[in-house]
Amino acid sequence: MADSNREGFFGSVYEMVAQVPAGMVATYGQIAKLVGEPRRARYVRYALHVNPQPGVIPCHRIVFADGRLAEGFAFGGPEAQRTLLEDEGVAFLANGHVDLQASRWPAGLV
Template identity: 40%
Template sequence: MSDNSGFFERVYEVCRKIPEGKVTSYGAIAKYLGAARSARMVGWAMNSSHNLEDVPAHRVVNRNGVLTGKHHFGGTNAMQQLLEEEGVQVKKLQILDFEKHFWDPMKELPQEI
């Protein structure tokens, strides 16, 4: 489990850098961290981040822009509300104009955190 906690902290470091009004995917974070096949583990990290107020987990969606983590926000539409407050439009749990809002850590951050 200690290996997971180190990986999770690296995921949180990337997530903290996602700008307001932007989103990224579980897979994009995994790829940036050199673990391209670990998108699911990034999802587990997001699920474990709810007591960390400085981790904007609402900005992490699946590769198609779908709010797959929605049910981890207390069964409400809080994830969608948080994104819409940042100017990201969501319809039927999917980011509209996903490419416009997509933030790629491979392009935006220095090589691996």
């Protein structure tokens, strides 16, 4: 991906992630679909890993399709991600995954 395309894609990802409300989560694939690049979930992960504004762009609200947290969460690891989500009222299952039925942002879901 050329740098200008990457920057445009990353910007679109950051704008979309900023719309995920507190207390809800979205998946990497969901964000990719919402920005018009449904096959680029891994690029979404990378964009969030290098988030230039942690705390402003709420990358902690993005999880894997099965509700798993990011092992490589760049801003303190999965424990920090879980704490941020719990503080917002996100529901978790007994296996440690986010309860997507209870807490998933409905944008783009059919």
